[in-house]
Amino acid sequence: MKMNEHIGFLVCLWFLLSGFCLGRFVVEKNSLKVTSPDSLKDVYECAIGNFGVPQYGGTMVGTVVYPAANQKACKSFKDLDISFKTKPGGMPVFLLTDRGDCYFTLKAWNTQNAGAAAILVADDRVEPLITMDTPEEEDARADYLQNISIPSALINEDLGDKIKKELSKGNMVNINLDWREALPHPDERVEYEFWTNSNDECGPKCESQIEFVKNFKGAAQILEQKGYTQFTPRYITWYCPESFILSKQCMSQCINHGRYCAPDPEQDFSRGYDGKDVVVQNLRQACFFKVAKESGKPWLWWDYVTDFSIRCPMKEKKYTKECADQVIQSLGIDIQRIDKCVGDTDADADNPILKAEQDALIGKGSRGDVTILPTLVINNRQYRGKLDKRAVLKAICSGFEESTEPSICLTEDIETNECLVTNGGCWQDKAANITACRDTFRGRVCECPILNGVKFVGDGYTHCEASGVLKCEISNGGCWKGTKGGRTYSACIDDRTKGCKCPPGFRGDGVNSCEDIDECKEKLACQCPECKCKNTWGSYECRCNRNLLYMHEHDTCISKAVNTEFSWGFLWVIILGFSVAGVGGYALYKYRIRHYMDSEIRAIMAQYMPLDNQGEVPNHNIHGNV
Template structure:
């Protein structure tokens, strides 16, 4: 009933489509994703071991977790709750986290993890019950096993070998403390400054809790994904799984209802019922439409708009409301400013007996390459060519993507509140803090807390971050007065803060002290550094002093001396009289000069006139020559 086809690179993809309405089953080269487990004590077990990351819970990608192993005397397979026992592993202040060691068997891996989490365990280690290569602990597929708790598992889980489990149990039975460190720092490679990741998904929204969690993840993760993509930190590609119909059944009604392009690309019936609702071919076409939208958006330089389309389509065009149609999809495409005709051209003729270039490439991409195994389950996230394991949750996935960057090269979004580890909540993480100004050097990151002097309102604090941080720069006095002393009294305010960081904190004139914790008022009167003149009296004030003179004397601060108020007044009037007399003398002198010059001028004019009509005494006789013919 099943038939295989050869796919590129000679890899046989045993992909089958079970007819008669059951789920498709797949076989492929599945890679078990692992992380390191370091046993630090006792010495007989000390070493580094591999453990398989469970496909549920929240692995601490990029970080480590230290804990102590506990193996219960009863309920050793953790298939029952620990509520009826006196056992509790809830971490207390100063206590080391507890890792529950449980045996494999009798119940789902997820149920073991859920019971361990409810009892307060920080992680669960499941010891294999057979000697075999490590496997991936996955969530149950059966419909009756889809309990609500599956999406609420938050502790990391790991499968360890039977041999390691037995060695731990032996040491625990002797009363030894088994301490281990779970290390996920190298669980994902980080070859360069950009993280490449793929999301294998499906447009189907009628596949139970997995579909619901998948759609919830897309909606919640959209903002972070778009920020990372727009700024060039990541390269994202969506993918869709399809199967082909065995050649012997291409003309059957089942294949026709679940496949397009003559059985080349198929998807299971959403409701597992061929007689009602939407068919598998509807899902394939919508998958293809989403892939084509990504192709066109990428050509427009905006690949991140795929997140908008998928999110809007899931909200506006759900299967339950019978809106899972091309007409509804076209409205969403148009609302995002795209030409529907370009999308339709990419989709092509779904009835033609030819390959579809988009879906053919998707099928070839399913086959594993290098360290990445075949993609056989939905949803699957592949980060830097490694399959992500764990809960499909915004915070968990963002942490995994951030761990794909080299440390110190991660983008700012990896250091935001979304990635907090909450280590700063207890004792401020052991970092410096100024409680009065609510300033702390502790910062939560996805790799754990770091002690780093902060930047507050543009003011940079410098120091080691653990015992000391000090504001620096021109605006330092605006933040908690630069960490310097400041005091107010009697309507006066003094500060020891100086904008120049080199001078640090310095008590202002009139005070002495370290300038940080205190500045003490100097009593200038008592120390006789002020008001030392004769007849002076001194009164100390906060930060300064006041001097006064006895009797009818006036104090001159600049010269630290007392002078008579009356003599001062006499001197002032004397000066005034001198000035008045000076002006009077200047007026008389000016008038005399004026009169003298006027008289000289008048005399010279009179002499000139008289010279014209009267001979002068010093003139000689002038001969009288008369003309001829006169008497």
């Protein structure tokens, strides 16, 4: 390497390390509960490794084994003819190994090949827990790195020594690894960020990023389109130290006068693309997401990044703006808006998009600074583990509040439906096919259901009963119901009252049974001297002796004849009264009208001709005599 290239590499290394080492790195942890022996029973913290597949949202139970040989697991257990595969009826094996002598990933790989379900690495020094990471780039080309699938946990030296001591005594040590609270799950939407890079020439990590984007695209777009998630892609850039801004190395790796830089893709400044080419493509991808989001289609980012990696690879010399524009145009996004967002990369000024990305590098709250590329942040907590579709989807699903996760999280390849076995121990009405068992990503919950607008209430475990005005339409509200002799009675009250009540004529709890009351035997009705009582199902019949009529409301018997004579006689009196009043009224009316008209006629005629009895006719002229 030439001297100036060597200096440039050191400069690059300096600002890279300034970003990594000065950052606030947060060790992500999960819970480890020792269930036996009694001397160790407690809950401890352990650090999640940055490889393998942590069981986010779930738990794993196993028994600890500390090998007699190869205790640091740096050699293959197969070569030593040692196996930790679970025997039929036995518990899964958690292999306890010691830290040191080889990479954490190699320990995990050898442990996995030996058949263990998980690896516990005991620290060899007194210090706070650290994150077990993959090897550096020059050592990261081992084929096994992306094939580690068992979860890993680093425990402190003291706990490791205590476990070894109990095992040496012949005591069984059982452990429950619990990831249910490893990620926050506050509500029905998950927010996550993917810190990535457009560089495709950085070795296995870049290859794994591209492969992950391709595989995860479908699930990510479904979650985003239906509003289950809010996704944001992020890009890491660093600034060039001020004293090196005008150096050839910084000018080849940075844009905007040293403000935004990326390492040389091949770590060779004499060939291939430069770091600034990577920064510009990162910026273009970030701007694509911004414009797509403003257009209401943020999920198109996944299509763009996937298509760009296929159509515009560095090795084919197509890592250019022209190729990127072709991909953008094929997805129907306005290129001019993206160019405006990218702006002038030679300007001595801040770029709003990249400035925001650098600000977002700094962790807030429980999230540490982003110092590893790639990094997935879910609900403001950094994901640890293998960058794999199933593993990441499992982690995202663990970020939903219980019972709000989408159906994609409840598929068989993501979690086990606990309601399928003994109904999860919850209440169930087999006849009506109603259950209180609800399958969630973290396990089942026993919660009384809502069915066709009818809410069931209860503890969800031993009982649930329908409530509300429609409750009797579903399984009769959980109440008793019986039919006999063409009559049907129900203990369900179709209103807002709770519980079941036997109808009149029955007694019982209203749920399991209602028994007919014998009103005759218990002398609850038909008690008059002349009465004869006959019990019926749900009621009774009462008859009277001789020619008597039973009055149910008064529980008495009366004579049918008296009642009839009285009724008709009273009716005739009323009719006769109305008739007499009508005739009398009509006669009076006719007499008075006739008399009045006669006197009016006589008065008028008296004014025009003499009459014999004129003096006897009164004068009705209101104006005086004429």
